[in-house]
Amino acid sequence: MQQLTQQLNPVVHWAQQHRQMRERIIHRRICDFEILLLEQGTVEVQIEARPPFQVLPGQFFLLPSRQKHRVQVTSDTHALFLGVHFDFYNELHIAKDEDIIVYDDMTDDHSFCSMPDRPEFSEWLSASSLQATPDVYNLLERIIHEFTHRPTGYMMCCQGLLFQLFVQITRAIHQHHRKQASAGTQQAISDLARSIGASPGDDWSNEKLAAMLSINIDYMGRLFKKCIGTSPNKFVQQIRHTEAKRLLKDTNDTIEHIGLTIGYSDVHYFARIFHKWEGMPPGVYRKFCRLL
Structure with missing residues (x-):
């Protein structure tokens, strides 16, 4: 396990746009971390024993190291992803793509990457699917482009883009929590x-x-x-005024009693508020209603 003071040294292991057909259901673990942004289709994802969650186009999610996960396409034909495999501390030696994947029938002698024990990463593992901002989308595309074409200095470029991506993911998670709190x-x-x-x-x-x-x-x-x-x-006054009109029209209760019933202990204050809302005192309103 890394020390808290260890500096991040993120490395991309694999990055590309790829397709998953409906017939294929992925059950596996990975040695590193993977960010997947869904471009087309719909999928259902389950990580360990957590409840499954749905992913819609334009959303992204994180598959963590070591933890078992299932990814199943739920749309009619296929799903199209932008995907990036990476680690935070350059811990793995990846000779081929297969070194990243651990299936159930494989021996468990694999090395798994570490998650930073830092506040800004603390909520990553509990997040499900998140709406991708234009920044997240653009950074993933740029990482895939650099890793695929491999111009001079592409690994340094990918590392810089990963740092920016980490910031955008953290901000997306915080924004998601704020919206949830606001909705609540x-x-x-x-x-x-x-x-x-x-x-x-x-x-x-x-x-x-x-x-x-x-x-x-x-x-x-x-x-x-x-x-x-x-x-x-104003809302409370409106509700009370509506109830006062009902009581004045439908009962013989005194004006003082009606005022107490709707929350006004001072009958004179009740009369002023009623006049303000109705344009006439409560006694006049009662007489008017009984003339109709």
């Missing part, structure tokens, strides 16, 4: 809006809403408006 927060706000609609008389202060979402008040206000389309205060 939006769902939480939508659920919260439904709760407000179901119980308008509860305490729905900004402080309470922020605490329920475990975020600060300012950030909660921005997210709420982005998700619901209006500020938390």
Whole structure:
């Protein structure tokens, strides 16, 4: 195992665009690491005992060293990939392509590459498929071009491109996690809006809403408006106003009681808010409804 202070010295072992037919299901391990970007078709991938995940065109994924994996084409005919095999520390001596692959019927006397024990690589192994940015796509194409045509200095060029690719993969993983967190927060706000609609008389202060979402008040206000389309205060007032109109029309409850029911302890404040929204006081609104 490499020391934490060991410098990265990445090397490309194999790189090309390649095709996998539907009839072929790959079950194997590899001695190094492989990045695969799917250009055409759809595939299902499973790594060790983790749940399988689907890969769509324009997405990429990492096959780690040592771990068993299965890659199966799920589209009608074939899948087309950009693929790059590499290691991080130039640990392997690869004389031929077959030195990279370990099948179940082979002896287990192979050397496997190390994963850097560094924060920027810590999430690589838990990621499934990720949407490829133009930078990721371009870097993979350039690595394949250099490795295939092998002009003078191609290995140094490939190493430099690998460093750039590592950065872009790390950023893609971080962006994916941010989107997941954002989606989770939006769902939480939508659920919260439904709760407000179901119980308008509860305490729905900004402080309470922020605490329920475990975020600060300012950030909660921005997210709420982005998700619901209006500020938390206006949304709560709107829900309460709708309920107040229903109670004024359908019940004989006093205006003070209705105000308490929808969350306003001060009847005068309730009357001002109602007038602001409806253009008339609650008592006048009740008389108007009963004239119709």
